[in-house]
Amino acid sequence: MERVAIIGASMTQFGKREGWLSDLLAEAALDCLDDANVEPSELEHLYTSNMASGEFEGQTGIMNMLAHDLGAMPAYTQRIDQTSSSGAAGAYAAWQSVASGASDLTLLVGGEKMTHRSTGESTDVIASITHPVEYKHGVTLPSFAGLTARLYLDTYDAPRESLGKVAVKNHKNGVDNPHAQFQKEVSLEEVLESPIVADPLRLYDFCPITDGSGALLMCPESKAEEYTDDYVLLTGIAGATDTQVVHERDDPTVMGGVVESSREAYEMSGRDPDDIDVAELHDMFTILEFLQSEDLGFFEKGEGWKAVEEGVTDRDGELPINTSGGLKSKGHPLGASGVAQIYEIYQQIRGEAGPRQVEADVGLACNVGGFGNCVLTAIMEGPQ
Amino acid sequence: MERVAIIGASMTQFGKREGWLSDLLAEAALDCLDDANVEPSELEHLYTSNMASGEFEGQTGIMNMLAHDLGAMPAYTQRIDQTSSSGAAGAYAAWQSVASGASDLTLLVGGEKMTHRSTGESTDVIASITHPVEYKHGVTLPSFAGLTARLYLDTYDAPRESLGKVAVKNHKNGVDNPHAQFQKEVSLEEVLESPIVADPLRLYDFCPITDGSGALLMCPESKAEEYTDDYVLLTGIAGATDTQVVHERDDPTVMGGVVESSREAYEMSGRDPDDIDVAELHDMFTILEFLQSEDLGFFEKGEGWKAVEEGVTDRDGELPINTSGGLKSKGHPLGASGVAQIYEIYQQIRGEAGPRQVEADVGLACNVGGFGNCVLTAIMEGPQ
Numbered sequence: 001m002e003r004v005a006i007i008g009a010s011m012t013q014f015g016k017r018e019g020w021l022s023d024l025l026a027e028a029a030l031d032c033l034d035d036a037n038v039e040p041s042e043l044e045h046l047y048t049s050n051m052a053s054g055e056f057e058g059q060t061g062i063m064n065m066l067a068h069d070l071g072a073m074p075a076y077t078q079r080i081d082q083t084s085s086s087g088a089a090g091a092y093a094a095w096q097s098v099a100s101g102a103s104d105l106t107l108l109v110g111g112e113k114m115t116h117r118s119t120g121e122s123t124d125v126i127a128s129i130t131h132p133v134e135y136k137h138g139v140t141l142p143s144f145a146g147l148t149a150r151l152y153l154d155t156y157d158a159p160r161e162s163l164g165k166v167a168v169k170n171h172k173n174g175v176d177n178p179h180a181q182f183q184k185e186v187s188l189e190e191v192l193e194s195p196i197v198a199d200p201l202r203l204y205d206f207c208p209i210t211d212g213s214g215a216l217l218m219c220p221e222s223k224a225e226e227y228t229d230d231y232v233l234l235t236g237i238a239g240a241t242d243t244q245v246v247h248e249r250d251d252p253t254v255m256g257g258v259v260e261s262s263r264e265a266y267e268m269s270g271r272d273p274d275d276i277d278v279a280e281l282h283d284m285f286t287i288l289e290f291l292q293s294e295d296l297g298f299f300e301k302g303e304g305w306k307a308v309e310e311g312v313t314d315r316d317g318e319l320p321i322n323t324s325g326g327l328k329s330k331g332h333p334l335g336a337s338g339v340a341q342i343y344e345i346y347q348q349i350r351g352e353a354g355p356r357q358v359e360a361d362v363g364l365a366c367n368v369g370g371f372g373n374c375v376l377t378a379i380m381e382g383p384q
Numbered sequence: 385m386e387r388v389a390i391i392g393a394s395m396t397q398f399g400k401r402e403g404w405l406s407d408l409l410a411e412a413a414l415d416c417l418d419d420a421n422v423e424p425s426e427l428e429h430l431y432t433s434n435m436a437s438g439e440f441e442g443q444t445g446i447m448n449m450l451a452h453d454l455g456a457m458p459a460y461t462q463r464i465d466q467t468s469s470s471g472a473a474g475a476y477a478a479w480q481s482v483a484s485g486a487s488d489l490t491l492l493v494g495g496e497k498m499t500h501r502s503t504g505e506s507t508d509v510i511a512s513i514t515h516p517v518e519y520k521h522g523v524t525l526p527s528f529a530g531l532t533a534r535l536y537l538d539t540y541d542a543p544r545e546s547l548g549k550v551a552v553k554n555h556k557n558g559v560d561n562p563h564a565q566f567q568k569e570v571s572l573e574e575v576l577e578s579p580i581v582a583d584p585l586r587l588y589d590f591c592p593i594t595d596g597s598g599a600l601l602m603c604p605e606s607k608a609e610e611y612t613d614d615y616v617l618l619t620g621i622a623g624a625t626d627t628q629v630v631h632e633r634d635d636p637t638v639m640g641g642v643v644e645s646s647r648e649a650y651e652m653s654g655r656d657p658d659d660i661d662v663a664e665l666h667d668m669f670t671i672l673e674f675l676q677s678e679d680l681g682f683f684e685k686g687e688g689w690k691a692v693e694e695g696v697t698d699r700d701g702e703l704p705i706n707t708s709g710g711l712k713s714k715g716h717p718l719g720a721s722g723v724a725q726i727y728e729i730y731q732q733i734r735g736e737a738g739p740r741q742v743e744a745d746v747g748l749a750c751n752v753g754g755f756g757n758c759v760l761t762a763i764m765e766g767p768q
Contacts (some may be wrong), residue, residue: 001485046625054509055438061467061513061628064757068515068628074644076623077758078473081463083445089462092486093477099484101385102476102622125438129445131452238486239460241430244445244452260458373448374461 004098005224005231006380008036008217009346011339012111014331015181017211021053021113022062024213026069028336029109032215036227040070044103048079049090049110050335055125056114066109076103082239083129084284085369086110087338088376091216092237098218105223110339111213122209126334129370131245142206144246144371145285146198152253152287153200156302160200164191165308166286167204167328173315174325176355179340181210181331205286210331214339216346224383232346236269236379238262242372253302255288257375258295258366265364265377266297273297276379277360278348279319280341282368283326292366293321296377320358323348338367338376345380388482389608389615390764392420392601393730395723396495398715399565401595405437405497406446408597410453412720413493416599420611424454428487433464433474433494434719439509440498450493460487466623467513468668470494471722472751472760475600476621482602489607494724495597496717506593510718513754515629526590528630528755529669530582536637536671537584540686544584548575549692550670551588551712557699558709560739563724565594565715589670594715598723600730608767616730620653620763622646626756637686639672641759642679642750649748649761650681657681660763661744662732663703664725666752667710676750677705680761704742707732722751722760729764 010031012024025048033040048063059065063077082089087110094108114122127140134140153160168188174180186204194203224231240260243249249256266272273296281296283289290304298319299307307313313321324330324344327337345363347353362381369375394415396408409432417424432447443449447461466473471494478492498506511524518524533547552572558564570588578587608615624644627633633640650656657680665680667673674688682703683691691697697705708714708728711721729747731737746765753759 052438052444054436054512055444059512059516060436060439060465060509061754061757063466064513064625064628064754065515067625067758073626074624074640076476076645076760077466077625078477078623079465081444081465082447082461092460093462093480096477096480096484096486099486100480101483102480124442125444128438128443129448131449132443239462240458241448241451241461242457244448256458261460370445370448373445374451376460 001099003221004095004218004234005221006216006218006234006346007224007227007231008032009343010035011179011214011343012212013179014210014212014333016115021057021111022065022069024113024211025066025109025111028213028215029070029107032217036217040072043072043075043105043107045097045106046072046075046077047090047094047106047108049086049108050079050112051081051083051086052125056117082374083369084334085338085367085374085376086335088367088378091338091342091378092239092376094218095234095237098220104219106218107215109213109215110336112333112335113211114209115211119209133245141371142198145287146201148252149201149287152290155253158305161188162305162309163205163286164188166283166289167191169314170283170322170326170328173323173356174329177325177330180325180329181208182329201285207284207327207332210333212331212333212336214336214343216339216342230350231383232349232380233383234378235381236265238264238268239374239376241374244373246371253291255291255295255372257372258292261375261377262296265379269379271362271379275362276364278323278358278363279321280324280344280365281321282366283322283328284332288368296366315358323356323358341365341367342378349380349382385483387605388479388602388618389605390600390602390618390730391608391611391615392416393727394419395563395598395727396596397563398594398596398717400499405441405495406449406453408497408595409450409493409495412597412599413454413491416601420601424456427456427459427489427491429481429490430456430459430461431464431474431478431490431492433470433492434496435465435467435470436509440501466758467753468718469722469751469753469758469760470719472762475722475726475762476623476760478602479618479621482604488603490602491599493597493599494720496719497595498593499595503593517629525755526582529671530585532636533585533671536674539637542689545572546689546693547589547670548572550667550673551575553698554667554706554710554712557707557740558713561709561714564709564713565592566713585669591668591711591716594717596715596717596720598720598727600723600726614734615767616733616764617767618762618764620649622648622652623758623760625758628757630755637675639675639679639756641756642676645759645761646680649763653763655746655763659746660748661746662707662742663705663748664708664728665705665750667706667712668716672752680750699742707740707742725749725751726762733764733766
């Protein structure tokens with residue numbers, strides 16, 4: 001099977017944005033095409049990852065709108081939704097389009113426009129990601145996070161402060177990311193004194209509601225050098241589901257979708273956890289960074305919190321995690337988040353991460369749909 | 385590139401159905417798996433094609449719900465949306481998952497649940513498929529159909545009755561389809577005297593609003609015989625966009641997406657229009673059957689209406705079109721329609737179409753998104 005190269009990538013400013021989703025998608029698309037010096041008319045497939053433009057904006061058919069706005073016709077379009085992991089699902093779909101031979105040049109553009117709706121309206125849409133036997137009774141994503149955090153702290157004798165330190169670390173990284181929604185540090189005290197949302201988690205344990213978009217341009221490795229010498233290979237990518245009903249899981253501190261998707265991605269890339277130099281994890285809630293860092297095989301089960309306490313996952317640590325600022329400080333526009341994770345790894349491998357730069361030959365991104373209902377893991381490296 | 389086989393297929397009863405979309409998806413999925421004697425736990429990828437479950441039901445994450453309901457975890461899931469051509473887009477995504485080597489066994493389940501909403505609510509969602517510069521002023525899909533029908537009749541000197549004969553033919557075929565929403569004939573007089581919707585088109589020129597689901601199971605050709613000797617190859621599949629703003633098209637009687645997607649699908653399969661023995665076209669409006677039959681290369685431009693008048697596209701004609709009853713009589717549950725088109729061709733090639741059976745070695749399905757904003761063409765044949 002021929003390998004697939006990422007030859008261009010971009011993200012827009014994340015945060016509260018004016019205009020329509022289609023504006024954000026076009027902005028990211030044009031930046032990405034510029035990055036690779038490609039014209040829209042060259043595109044064969046043009047994929048859009050987005051969870052809910054119909055619900056948030058009352059506008060469907062956004063993938064066809066994007067083709068029109070770019071002048072990319074007759075490029076084939078589709079929209080890919082995998083809830084909060086739509087971005088990585090779109091990257092997997094783009095990978096499949098190239099690896100199957102269906103397209104020699106595929107642009108994926110992920111995005112979401114949410115902040116124009118009230119928090120209640122947005123969270124109503126997001127709650128319905130999970131199973132009605134749970135969310136109809138008020139057990140929504142933040143509730144799962146609180147319950148899981150409590151179970152984790154109790155089971156592994158972890159201090160509450162360790163969760164807060166995830167937020168502190170990721171906000172610190174976000175200061176140096178000009179695209180991040182929050183470019184400011186938070187202190188441990190501020191996290192621990194912020195309003196309670198779902199005990200033991202507080203407001204600063206949660207990512208914000210965000211508008212934004214990102215894009216990735218892919219082609220077969222054999223054609224990559226026609227565009228750039230500095231491409232990044234997507235050497236491993238896979239996804240896996242876990243139970244949709246969270247209370248059916250044997251051990252809710254284990255994310256089965258992370259375990260299984262990473263097992264497949266490691267096998268596909270010929271890499272193992274020790275090879276990973278930098279990782280972007282899905283810290284929609286601080287507790288999720290612990291769980292993923294363990295279920296990806298970086299740390300023993302129940303030891304992820306110690307890695308944060310000991311600075312292992314700091315930017316100057318042995319395995320920097322969320323150098324971009326993570327969802328926590330960068331923001332979480334559902335259809336764009338997984339794309340932005342891959343964009344950060346792409347920049348790190350190309351040595352273009354500026355003040356956030358770490359030493360990285362191989363990187364990993366893990367994008368979580370719902371409360372681990374479906375998870376994707378992607379592994380990237382340079383062409384050597 | 386290894387070819388991809390369809391080793392199982394199914395559709396549910398189309399029409400007004402009780403329950404939730406997830407019930408319909410599970411029903412089609414289980415029937416399809418039964419058809420191939422496959423267990424849900426064997427699935428590697430499980431794709432869902434659906435346009436708007438969030439808008440119609442307030443439920444998102446339906447692809448993960450389906451994995452859970454089937455017990456198919458850890459199979460990877462995603463939802464594919466390409467508006468009214470979501471079904472064929474899902475088939476293309478499933479094809480890509482197998483052809484890329486990402487999955488050796490992919491189930492696509494397409495569906496939509498719409499009839500519980502008022503016609504106004506449904507058509508509001510559907511109107512937003514097209515561009516706001518048109519639909520905000522009331523120029524919605526039925527309006528485009530009426531305008532295009534008038535232009536076609538005037539340009540090609542076709543009689544109004546020829547449009548009505550599409551409805552008569554497809555309803556006649558639908559009588560023999562036990563899954564069709566309408567299993568009854570209509571007379572030309574009934575069509576021509578039904579209420580005006582968008583002049584010159586009347587109520588019986590339009591497909592109904594429908595609930596339903598369908599499924600397709602795919603694997604590499606080299607593994608197909610492990611499941612069945614009677615598989616069907618998906619030898620050509622492609623999609624193409626046209627302008628999202630319909631009034632920007634040079635000639636609105638030409639569907640650019642049909643022209644381009646079929647050109648690619650013919651090339652991929654090594655077939656040409658003369659090889660096609662049976663076809664399922666997207667007769668959401670009667671006029672669309674004329675346009676597609678011409679733009680697919682079956683008939684000269686402006687001659688499609690004569691083929692219907694002369695009985696060429698009847699079940700016992702030279703090129704039977706819409707033996708299933710078409711969207712017109714079978715119904716049009718957006719995410720399922722393209723799947724059901726492929727299911728009809730699958731049955732025709734396997735010789736399982738019962739009273740609808742025609743002689744067919746090679747078949748074609750054409751699924752139209754919006755008003756030709758994105759179109760997919762698929763070509764199928766037996767394994768000889």
